Amino acid sequence: MSGEQEFLDSYDPGAFAPVAVTVDVVALTIRDGRLHVLLVERGGHPFAGWRALPGGFVQEETLDAAALRELAEETGLRPGQGVLDRVHLEQLRSYGDPGRDRRMRVVSVAYLAFAPSLPDPRAGGDASGAFWVPVDEVGELAFDHAVILADGLDRARAKLEYTPLATAFVGDEFTIAELRAVYAAVWGEELHAGNFHRKVLSVPGFVESTGETATRAGERGGPKPRLYRAGDARLLHPALLRPTREDGVR
Amino acid sequence: MSGEQEFLDSYDPGAFAPVAVTVDVVALTIRDGRLHVLLVERGGHPFAGWRALPGGFVQEETLDAAALRELAEETGLRPGQGVLDRVHLEQLRSYGDPGRDRRMRVVSVAYLAFAPSLPDPRAGGDASGAFWVPVDEVGELAFDHAVILADGLDRARAKLEYTPLATAFVGDEFTIAELRAVYAAVWGEELHAGNFHRKVLSVPGFVESTGETATRAGERGGPKPRLYRAGDARLLHPALLRPTREDGVR
């Protein structure tokens, strides 16, 4: 047909070496107040035995679906209902330098996932070899995955500022202190409790009150905190800016 | 070799349909105070005769290089020196829905380019069929390029807020009024001249004075404005926020 003919004529045949497209997922969660990333241990070459981001080849599906599928496979969680549907998933960026995979030209579309504390992947059964690692204890990674992880962390830190994404790390109902712990874990610095509390409540649509109060206070005392759920805002106005980092990356 | 063997074993052969990887470029510039995007007219099927974003297949090169090459080819500009080196180019995101190209599975890595006013592509000689179109006069586009363009415009509008990217749209030396015209064109609304002026000068590293003054004032009178060049800041602190859009996308 003419469409195919045109297609065949429209590019330099010698330049069209076979290309593979994969997705890699930077899945982040918070455990014990620390930010963790989901890693797998590679079985085969290259980088056999190295840690890597979960990922795989794109099949007959959208890129988003491929990322969700890979995440489900590695965590052993079932899509359709349950925890996996509350995972926030967004495209990060693509990596396609020639030589980033020695086997062939591979363009990887990286995704960023934010999840509430998930069960340990080992418990999932067949999905072994995947585990949550504190982001500050991640050593070397296979391929260019260290770069992808760094980009993902940058994005995550930035998005906490101007989106309500921190709520993706906590349960349906949460306290302001839990939300503050998310910011502390992702940004790596403590936030002033009083100012944070007032700020969160003052941003329209960030959180809404459930009217309920937690049945139990913290382990070390204090009043029973009120419970909130995520609001309907998609952007935070005004934003919740990070404590002034060294002003302006120059 | 074993690496290849592992590779062949590591995926479902039936699922690995051939994939093509392309780059598409959303190239933006400002002409006559209006934001324009570079479009080409497609020669062959599908979408013959339709307008589309410039783009093409990735060759043996990085994705960034592919985007720059496509931009050079379509504008007729030479890389290596000159205007093309002052173009800001950044990856936008990737688009890979099955069926977005009826011929085969095509994953496109979209790029966003900001350029100072460039010569008309037609003048370039061999690179015909490319032209600058005001973004508010772009009709339907081939494939999913309308979505890509919309995403690119969103990104551009957002980046003006917290990066000094507006300087990529003007020459080496510019006046505050020229910079203000960039914001007005991209955001689609006028900004208060006095407040904008003070704001730009107050953000550290946004612009630096050349010490010079323009040789000529505006066409309708006024003092000769001072000249500035881009500063060394990569982020604007504090940011230059858009006039309050409808608060928070809910």
Place this chain on the structure above:
DNA sequence: TTAATAGTGTCTTTCAGACAATATTAT
């Protein structure tokens, strides 16, 4: 009882935005 936390109040500083004023230049 002690220590820690939740939630609120207050004050200072910074900044955005409205508005005004003055000097300068093309027409």
Place this chain on the structure above:
DNA sequence: ATAATATTGTCTGAAAGACACTATTAA
């Protein structure tokens, strides 16, 4: 001369950050 523009000044309100205070609860 007129009108438009560049630049600076002033004022108000919003908001961030520092700090203090009270009430509440686990141990």
